[in-house]
Amino acid sequence: MSIISRGFRGKRRDDSGRVPPGQYLVDDFPVLSAGPTPRVPLDRWEFAIDTEAEQTHRWSWEEFMALPAETPTVDIHCVTKWSKLDTTWEGVSLDVLFEDVETAAEYALVHSYGGYTTNLPLEDLLDGKAWIVHRFDGEELAPQHGGPARLIVPHLYFWKSAKWVRGIRLLNEDWPGFWETAGYHNYGDPWREQRYEGD
Amino acid sequence: MTEHLDGNALAGPLSEIFAVDVTSATGRCVSCGLAGPVASLRVYGPDPGLVARCPGCEEVVLRLVRGPGTAWLDLRGTVSLRVNLPE
Numbered sequence: 001m002s003i004i005s006r007g008f009r010g011k012r013r014d015d016s017g018r019v020p021p022g023q024y025l026v027d028d029f030p031v032l033s034a035g036p037t038p039r040v041p042l043d044r045w046e047f048a049i050d051t052e053a054e055q056t057h058r059w060s061w062e063e064f065m066a067l068p069a070e071t072p073t074v075d076i077h078c079v080t081k082w083s084k085l086d087t088t089w090e091g092v093s094l095d096v097l098f099e100d101v102e103t104a105a106e107y108a109l110v111h112s113y114g115g116y117t118t119n120l121p122l123e124d125l126l127d128g129k130a131w132i133v134h135r136f137d138g139e140e141l142a143p144q145h146g147g148p149a150r151l152i153v154p155h156l157y158f159w160k161s162a163k164w165v166r167g168i169r170l171l172n173e174d175w176p177g178f179w180e181t182a183g184y185h186n187y188g189d190p191w192r193e194q195r196y197e198g199d
Numbered sequence: 200m201t202e203h204l205d206g207n208a209l210a211g212p213l214s215e216i217f218a219v220d221v222t223s224a225t226g227r228c229v230s231c232g233l234a235g236p237v238a239s240l241r242v243y244g245p246d247p248g249l250v251a252r253c254p255g256c257e258e259v260v261l262r263l264v265r266g267p268g269t270a271w272l273d274l275r276g277t278v279s280l281r282v283n284l285p286e
């Protein structure tokens with residue numbers, strides 16, 4: 001992406017044990033897309049959690065920005081084999097968003113502006129493992145990287161980290177998402193190389 | 200900046216699966232009913248997979264994921280493919 005970070009190689013950090021099998025490190029930030037980039041005006045943006053009991057919890061942009069923020073620094077791993085270490089984000093932990101959500105559901109289907117979906121067990125979104133972020137590398141999250149806001153779930157392959165996130169539907173049964181219905185693995189653990197169905 | 204390729208980008212990857220050139224076939228979109236050559240679709244990818252969208256409504260018409268030793272082809276957005284064959 002940025003010319004500055006592409007050419008800059010300072011002191012090499014200790015990468016040992018941080019790169020999952022079959023991955024290589026990049027300094028830039030490749031953009032993969034499955035459709036046109038949605039442009040979501042902030043005054044029309046909302047994020048919603050729908051429970052299996054049809055309870056809806058909703059946040060406008062203003063309400064979302066008023067929630068306590070965190071600044072996670074995480075390693076990310078794309079199923080197309082690039083990994084990027086120490087990426088810095090700012091956003092809201094899913095633990096905060098789920099604080100008042102009553103649910104016994106085991107599964108989550110994340111959905112996005114533009115129609116993208118991805119599924120994962122609800123427990124993979126909780127306990128400090130996932131965030132809805134609106135800033136990357138000290139700047140507003142660019143639309144091609146999922147702005148105004150995207151999910152990040154760094155411990156799974158990055159297709160689970162839905163760009164342009166709009167909401168999460170809680171389900172009693174697993175509902176495979178966009179790539180999960182087209183050959184990609186249902187769970188996507190990079191450390192077990194769960195790239196494709198059957199891996 | 201054009202974000203997508205045209206449907207001719209599907210010719211090589213689909214020729215691995217089909218004996219005929221599918222890009223010249225006429226497909227009909229499930230979502231809006233528009234019919235046109237597969238070559239006129241808007242193709243995003245190639246990674247993590249090829250996603251071909253209808254030029255009329257932008258819904259997904261066809262998806263193709265190629266893994267090692269396996270391809271997954273999803274045509275649920277396609278009503279039908281009309282393929283002209285020699286008599």
Ligand SMILES: [Zn+2]
Pocket residue numbers: 228229230231232233253254255256257258
């Ligand atoms: Zn259509």
